Amino acid sequence: MDIGVLGIFQNYRGAQDDADVIRGEIDVALLAEELGYDSYWAAEHHFFDYSMCPDNVQWLTGIAGKTRRIKLGTGAVIMPWNDPYRVASKVALLDQQSGGRALLGFGRGLSRREYESFGVPMEEARGRFDEGTEIVVRALNTGVCEADGEFFKQPRCEIRPRPTATFADRLFSIGVSPDSAVQAAVMGARLMVLAQQPWEVFLETALNPYREKWREVQGSEPPPPVCGQLVYCDEDAGRAEELGQTYIKNYFSTVVEHYEIGGKHFGKGYEFYRDAAEMISAIGLDEMANMYAGVNTWGTPEQILEKIGQQRSILQADVDVLAIMKYGGMSDAEASSSMKLFAEKVVPELRATAKGQAA
Numbered sequence: 001m002d003i004g005v006l007g008i009f010q011n012y013r014g015a016q017d018d019a020d021v022i023r024g025e026i027d028v029a030l031l032a033e034e035l036g037y038d039s040y041w042a043a044e045h046h047f048f049d050y051s052m053c054p055d056n057v058q059w060l061t062g063i064a065g066k067t068r069r070i071k072l073g074t075g076a077v078i079m080p081w082n083d084p085y086r087v088a089s090k091v092a093l094l095d096q097q098s099g100g101r102a103l104l105g106f107g108r109g110l111s112r113r114e115y116e117s118f119g120v121p122m123e124e125a126r127g128r129f130d131e132g133t134e135i136v137v138r139a140l141n142t143g144v145c146e147a148d149g150e151f152f153k154q155p156r157c158e159i160r161p162r163p164t165a166t167f168a169d170r171l172f173s174i175g176v177s178p179d180s181a182v183q184a185a186v187m188g189a190r191l192m193v194l195a196q197q198p199w200e201v202f203l204e205t206a207l208n209p210y211r212e213k214w215r216e217v218q219g220s221e222p223p224p225p226v227c228g229q230l231v232y233c234d235e236d237a238g239r240a241e242e243l244g245q246t247y248i249k250n251y252f253s254t255v256v257e258h259y260e261i262g263g264k265h266f267g268k269g270y271e272f273y274r275d276a277a278e279m280i281s282a283i284g285l286d287e288m289a290n291m292y293a294g295v296n297t298w299g300t301p302e303q304i305l306e307k308i309g310q311q312r313s314i315l316q317a318d319v320d321v322l323a324i325m326k327y328g329g330m331s332d333a334e335a336s337s338s339m340k341l342f343a344e345k346v347v348p349e350l351r352a353t354a355k356g357q358a359a
Contacts, residue, residue, distance in 0.1 A: 080124065301345035
């Protein structure tokens with residue numbers, strides 16, 4: 001069982017100096033190493049306070065030089081915004097610099113505003129993702145990059161330096177919609193998800209299709225999903241509920257704005273999100289905020305263990321946990337305290353109760 005931390009680089013409502021946000025994110029990464037988390041991940045987002053990490057491979061390369069043990073993952077490279085050769089070559093370099101600690105996660109991207117600023121049509125997202133990820137994975141596993149597809153052209157060239165080893169067991173892909181989940185299985189990637197709907201819904205709409213496709217294409221039993229979630233851990237139940245729900249709902253409000261949830265722009269390839277937008281409009285944002293807070297992970301260590309236990313039960317797997325520890329206007333001190341308590345009292349119990357380990 002892997003328990004990691006995901007940095008999202010949020011400058012909530014633009015209230016901080018960008019330099020303070022970046023220093024705070026470095027502290028989160030180094031604290032993850034110090035506290036014994038298994039992995040540290042960095043998001044990719046551009047242009048807005050919502051999340052400010054335009055090159056997560058570059059960021060992780062810097063973190064690699066400050067750490068010795070922790071695995072370093074892209075959470076995720078948004079493939080339609082990137083050139084496949086540059087992704088493959090930068091990840092190979094990161095892998096060498098970190099001594100083989102690199103993990104590669106892919107995402108398709110959902111923000112119309114980011115797509116628009118790149119000049120990439122959202123209706124091309126699925127094609128660019130499928131074509132681009134195939135090029136990158138093949139390049140990392142063979143040492144050769146070449147492409148003559150609809151979206152990407154690359155004369156045959158070598159990746160130098162080559163990675164320390166194949167990425168066959170180090171691939172991850174975000175999949176909330178059924179088509180993204182199925183494509184993750186085709187790639188042979190671990191399925192990643194960020195908590196945003198009831199886990200029962202994720203099971204039916206994404207995880208079960210992923211498992212079915214994995215068995216069909218890979219010919220083996222699928223690995224457990226990686227479940228990303230906003231975390232706030234406090235010894236005091238009342239304070240955990242008050243602050244946890246506040247920060248999670250704060251973050252939800254930025255999700256609504258950044259992705260224009262409820263908008264009419266979700267077209268080809270984003271039918272799942274178009275249907276979700278219609279549902280949100282029908283039930284209202286306040287009710288959605290309550291639901292969002294309910295599926296994320298706040299509470300005392302005991303309450304959090306119970307919630308993650310429920311996730312395991314619903315999803316029928318010892319899920320890997322990817323904890324987002326700083327978001328929604330949370331202070332550095334609050335994030336650090338929550339992270340330390342989670343590492344001290346939640347992580348050991350999660351590991352002890354995973355299947356095949358002694359309780």
